[in-house]
Amino acid sequence: MNFLQALILAIIEGLTEFLPISSTGHMIIGSSVMGIASDPFVKLFTICIQLGAILSVVVLYFKRFFKTFDFYIKLVVAFIPAAIFGVLLSDKIDAMLESPLTVAISLVIGGVILLFVDKWFNQATVTEEKDINYLTALKIGFFQCLAMIPGVSRSGATIVGGMSQKLTRKAAAEFSFFLAVPTMFAATAKKLLDFFKGGHTFTKDQIEILAFGNIVAFVIALLAIKSFIGYLNKNGFKVFGWYRIAVGLAIIILILSGHELSVI
Structure with a gap:
């Protein structure tokens, strides 16, 4: 892998970490097109730079992360399902990370769901x-899996999970951002260990x-988050649903x- x-x-x-279009999926396709997806370092890179993007949440919502102890308990509760299943399914997840076809099918299915999610919830x-209880946090955590x-x-997944528990689009999106912090810290640590x-x-x-990748991801995500929240409040998910379907079908x-997109 080179700097370009x-x-x-x-x-x-x-650009994609906080949009419901799958950042990992887009990076798999991108690395496959560039012919570098099977490299162990590239696989590590695609996970670890998500931490850089996630840190933009801490910067933008700094005061929220130092508000109440209850806030941290909710994040821990919501994080538990991913922690358990992440360990149990680690090998299968790594195998799927090399499959553009898996990404494409997931994009299409998820896109269809996003076309209707605003009507469903x-x-x-x-x-x-502050109005999210622990059971709701746990349910959102299962959606994250x-x-x-x-x-x-x-x-x-987590925004839709939040909306299914009667959170507004804005509240669901923000909780999704907060939950990403412990999740991506843990995912990065595990990937480094492996x-x-x-x-x-x-x-x-x-x-x-x-280091370069994390800095770039951080800066771009910092610019993207608030734009997404504003757009989501006004327009909902349909445009993301159609985008996912179009990209998935194209792949x-x-x-x-x-x-030859697949590197398996």
């Missing part, structure tokens, strides 16, 4: 994080590329027509 490839993937991550009564399938979208346990080490260039057509 890192820049492309980091921009993709920063239009009786919101929870407008702020769906995002272990590449192409599902962590933010999409990388070193696999006998790999960082070269000087790789350390520089990883499936390319694969079926013999184009």
